Amino acid sequence: MEGTKMFPLLFLFTRFLFYGNHLVLGERSSYIVHMDKSFMPKAFVSHKDWYSFTVNSLRSVKQKSKDQHLIPRSLIYTYDYAMHGFSAVLSVDEVEVLKKSPGFVSAYRDRNVTLDTTHxxxxxxxxxxxxxxxxxxxxxxxxxxxxxxxxxxxxxxxxxxxxxxxxxxxxxxxxxxxxxxxxxxxxxxxxxxxxxxxxxxxxxxxxxxxxxxxxxxxxxxxxxxxxxxxxxxxxxxxxxxxxxxxxxxxxxxxxxxxxxxxxxxxxxxxxxxxxxxxxxxxxxxxxxxxxxxxxxxxxxxxxxxxxxxxxxxxxxxxxxxxxxxxxxxxxxxxxxxxxxxxxDRFFAGTLTLGNGISITGWTMFPGPALVSNLPILYNKTFSSCNSTDALSEVGHGIVICENGFFFDQVNYISQSNAVAAIFITDDPETFEFSNFKYPGVVIGTKDAPILLDYATTKNVTPPYASISFQQTLIGSKPAPVVxxxxxxxxxxxxxxxxxxxxxxxxxxxxxxxxxxxxxxxxxxxxxxxxxxxxxxxxxxxxxxxxxxxxxxxxxxxxxxxxxxxxxxxxxxxxLDNTQEYIxxxxxxxxxxxxxxxxxxxxxxxxALDPGLIYDTTPQDYVNLLCSMNFTMGQILTITRSPFKCSSPSPDLNYPSFIALYTNKTTTSVQEFHRTVTNVGDDATTYKVQVIAPKGSVVVVEPDTLVFGQKYDEQSYSLTIEYTRSDARSITFGSIIWVEENGKHTVRSPIVVSPMIPVW
Missing domain, CATH: 3.40.50.200 (Peptidase S8/S53 domain)
Structure with a gap:
């Protein structure tokens, strides 16, 4: 899944106070710095040399203290597998200078990560x-x-x-x-x-x-x-x-x-x-x-x-x-x-190729297996890994499996002579279950060309790789997905x-x-x-x-x-954690x-402080049942006691809206009535914002609700006029009641959908 390799570290904020260009109060912090390695000048033999030079070149900032000594900089780690970049102890001013360096991508403060089980x-x-x-x-x-x-x-x-x-x-x-x-x-x-x-x-x-x-x-x-x-x-x-x-x-x-x-x-x-x-x-x-x-x-x-x-x-x-x-x-x-x-949690393994490139993939293999510097085995004749016969000639090494169903492939691999496997798939089901009974890692099709290019390029040294396991990454994006x-x-x-x-x-x-x-x-x-x-x-x-x-x-x-x-x-x-729609x-x-x-x-x-609520009484549900063409005995089965069908209505005071059409429906109008209760502390006013489903016109009357005090109730109507484009079209939108002071927003989804047969 795109974005699952991206994970922000949790970090501890340290307070700083600035005066001019000088750091007046506060200590240095360790930072994680991401760099674009393609910007590395040819003068440097390795990324380590480049990162070290970059840190040492930062302008020093004097500390306002008795000794007036320069605050020392310190390179902690350089990274070239899970990410490109380094970690270092830096001042805020130095980070600002660093942002102007060629190849800078991002930086954020570091801290020790403590994961809490389900997260x-x-x-x-x-x-x-x-x-x-x-x-x-x-x-x-x-x-x-x-x-x-x-x-x-x-x-x-x-x-x-x-x-x-x-x-x-x-x-x-x-x-x-x-x-x-x-x-x-x-x-x-x-x-x-x-x-x-x-x-x-x-x-x-x-x-x-x-x-x-x-x-x-x-x-x-x-x-x-x-x-x-x-x-x-x-x-x-x-x-x-x-x-x-x-x-x-x-x-x-x-x-x-x-x-x-x-x-x-x-x-x-x-x-x-x-x-x-x-x-x-x-x-x-x-x-x-x-x-x-x-x-x-x-x-x-x-x-x-x-x-x-x-x-x-x-x-x-x-x-x-x-x-x-x-x-x-x-x-x-x-x-x-x-x-x-x-x-937003990703269970990971790191695939490190013999050329130094690392790919973060998904795995839940239940053990700290040692898969180190083993030959990569790739051949179109067995790459689907879809049968015991296909894998019968596979020898000692790491097999690449593509174009197949992961849960079948892992079964066949476990019966072969292979030591481990690399599975290439974007199937979302693969990332939803923990049954990973053979050493291996799953990578997406986005990363596959890097692997396949290395595995199929003729070199003096045959392709090889290592895999590490039992990694838990927090902050994967996008999350959630349905x-x-x-x-x-x-x-x-x-x-x-x-x-x-x-x-x-x-x-x-x-x-x-x-x-x-x-x-x-x-x-x-x-x-x-x-x-x-x-x-x-x-x-x-x-x-x-x-x-x-x-x-x-x-x-x-x-x-x-x-x-x-x-x-x-x-x-x-x-919205998900990228602020896009889920x-x-x-x-x-x-x-x-x-x-x-x-x-x-x-x-x-x-939810602790929703502003407005849609409340419903038991009688409201009875009125709904009375509108459903059930017999009196069928309704009594549910209510268990005598009931009155004085006001049968399918229009329940519910915090959402659905308009249904049949195959014969072309254009239709449906009206809903709702009552909301102010559970805020004061008198207040709300105004409506409408996002109409595609092809529909939504009208809300009134468009402003005024509440004199807590627990006041106000009612409104919502009318949807919709035209279906085809028999399977599902469109959706919402209405949002926004408080004048901006404290509360009360959102209700709207769906226009084909009818499902009723049991």
Whole structure:
């Protein structure tokens, strides 16, 4: 992927005070300096000589001190493989002079890098100084109920170090079972229950392999530790992403409801688990699973989540991993539906060619292998690496594999005589999974000509190379991108609400796992285990959103579940870390539509203070159901109690807009009505900005909203007149309510999309 080799180092700012051209206060700092090697004068034998001369030629700056001595300069390192340039101890003035030197590219202050496991909390800008973490006291006493495969209670992520007493309002229990007793719960893991009557009924002749809340799959341990795990130092996945692990809400409580088993999963058990979580008094429910092919009134998650919503519980769910348009599940109007995106973290290996050129590629080979000065093997007859026969003549060395599917190629390579491999591919799926069982590195087609030119040029010395492993680079660009695997809307169960709602980190998320099970392999015969694994999926994105919802619940206990969802949606960021629109890896890195990422990447600190919210009552959802041509019995299945269809309406007060057309539609007009509540502190005024979908005209009336005080409500209408260009055209835009003082911007995506058949 373009940009993944670019990674800014984190740096420590040192304060300086200048007077004229002299440094008055402050010490020198070490800098990383990037240089364009093509500018090196021919007078220099090597880059080292050039860099040394450049540093020594800088104008000295006198220090205002007693001795008036010149501040010494010091060249620390020169680089010629991972980058071209050097590091040196310099003053700010000297850096300014350096910028005028031939070949200068960039410079920034250096610092020792400490990586913190999933890194996603940093990627989401959570920090202990300001914003949502301190405002919520890190989620203290908020209870996250996780519906999943169980939990491994001995994991350090569920240690109760630093936790206070369990809230008195908690009604749950720690249920005993096979290899599980009540002593395994504590002030962090406050409840564990399991539900298996459905799966036993469906498999009467089978005995459950683990008849308790203990996790034997790993999925539940991973999701629950991501949402609310405690701090764990020294976490790593075989040398990658090493650091201190923590959940998004590290001081929240975790309660596990095991509803999925090695022997299967039944809707009845899922319903029972959610039902019990509501009864126990959880504040947030996190569920990384879904049911495909069912209408809302037959979907256990849709049904059970309605009751959770009525009890004020934020219900966070995954969008699914089916990739295509219209494949999304959990497109339920009263839940938060979460898509998956990448992180600005790149697991790397360095390929160093015999001519001194280095290429940074991708690898997750689980070991510090020594691949040093080995011959490069390249031949068109076996370069596809797509069969054992094709590789049968390969000898001792590093094979170049191109024009093939990486996951097949690595299997065939592992059965050959090759020592290692270089894979050439831009397939985004390659960079989303951690199964790298043979020494090797993946490089993109952009870097391939450098490798192939060296490998095929006839020289006296045959081509050779070295590969190093276990490197973790932070700050890769662009990030995020929409993951290739994430399911996309419109939601088949109800396409009239734009889904997914938001996007959260889901690719190669590092979190706790169960011990004693294979998490990586070397070749076909060596299985490796780890207490932490890097896993990809919307299952990993969902608990990030669940953790953020828990933090918001802690900071704003007065907000409804809909208000929390609204705050997360209207403050989400549609831009990546290059300040361009987020791209979709599944569609050749085109600009992502809201059908793939919802409103954008969730921004926890902005969600803390959204300015305006779109609130929704249980009756509003009933009115929506009444407009869906369901029978009274089908609606009752969801509502569970008598209801009134006095004002049936498909126009839910939702923070997004979707206009649907059929193949017969040419031009159409659709009108929406919305009400927003001021949750800012003062009287204020907002004005609208409109970015209309291509081919559409969007009119918002009124275009100015005036609020007299906090909690005032104002309403507006939005009309879309659109003309489809073809039967598969998807266009999108947004409206943004901008506060007069510029403090708040409240953004809602708009999509014009073809209709998806309703179940």
């Amino acid at each position: 996603t909390f940093e990627f989401l800008s959570l920090n202990p100084a300001t914003g949502l973490w301190p405002a919520s006291d890190y989620g203290k006493d908020v209870i996250i109920g996780v519906i999943d495969t169980g939990v491994w209670p001995e994991s350090l992520s569920f240690s109760d170090d630093g936790m206070t007493e369990v809230p008195a309002r908690w009604k749950g229990i720690c249920e005993e079972g096979q290899d599980f007793d009540t002593s395994l719960c504590n002030k962090k893991l406050i409840g564990v229950r399991y539900f298996n009557k459905g799966v036993i009924g469906g498999n009467p002749n089978k005995t459950l392999s683990m008849n308790s809340g203990r996790d034997t799959e790993g999925h539940g341990t991973h999701t629950s530790s991501t949402a609310g795990g405690n701090y764990v130092e020294g976490a790593t996945f075989f040398g990658y992403a090493s650091g201190t692990a923590r959940g998004i809400a590290p001081r929240a409580r975790v309660a596990m409801y095991k509803v999925l088993w090695a022997e299967g999963g039944q809707a009845s058990d899922v319903l029972a688990g959610i039902d019990q979580a509501v009864a126990d008094g959880v504040d947030v429910i996190s569920i990384s699973m879904g049911f495909d092919g069912f209408p809302l009134y037959q979907d256990p998650i849709a049904i059970a989540s309605f009751g959770a919503m009525e009890n004020g519980i934020v219900f966070s769910s995954s969008a699914g991993n089916e990739k295509s348009i219209g494949s999304l599940h959990n497109g339920i109007p009263w839940v938060l539906t979460v898509a998956a995106g990448s992180i 993951a290739s695997y994430t399911s996309r809307g419109p939601a088949p169960s109800y396409p009239g609400i734009l889904k997914p709602d938001i996007m959260a980190p889901g690719t190669l998320v590092l979190a706790s796992w169960i011990p004693g099970t294979p998490t990586a392999s070397i070749g076909s015969n060596i299985a490796l285990t780890s207490n932490f694994v890097a896993v990809s999926g919307t299952s990993m994105a969902c608990p990030h959103a669940s953790g953020i919802a828990a933090l918001l619940r802690g900071a704003h206990p007065e907000w409804s579940a809909a208000a929390i969802r609204s705050a997360m949606m209207t403050t989400a960021n549609p 791209k979709d890896s599944f569609f050749d890195y085109e600009i992502a539509t809201p059908l793939a990422m919802g409103a954008g990447k969730v921004d926890p600190n902005q």
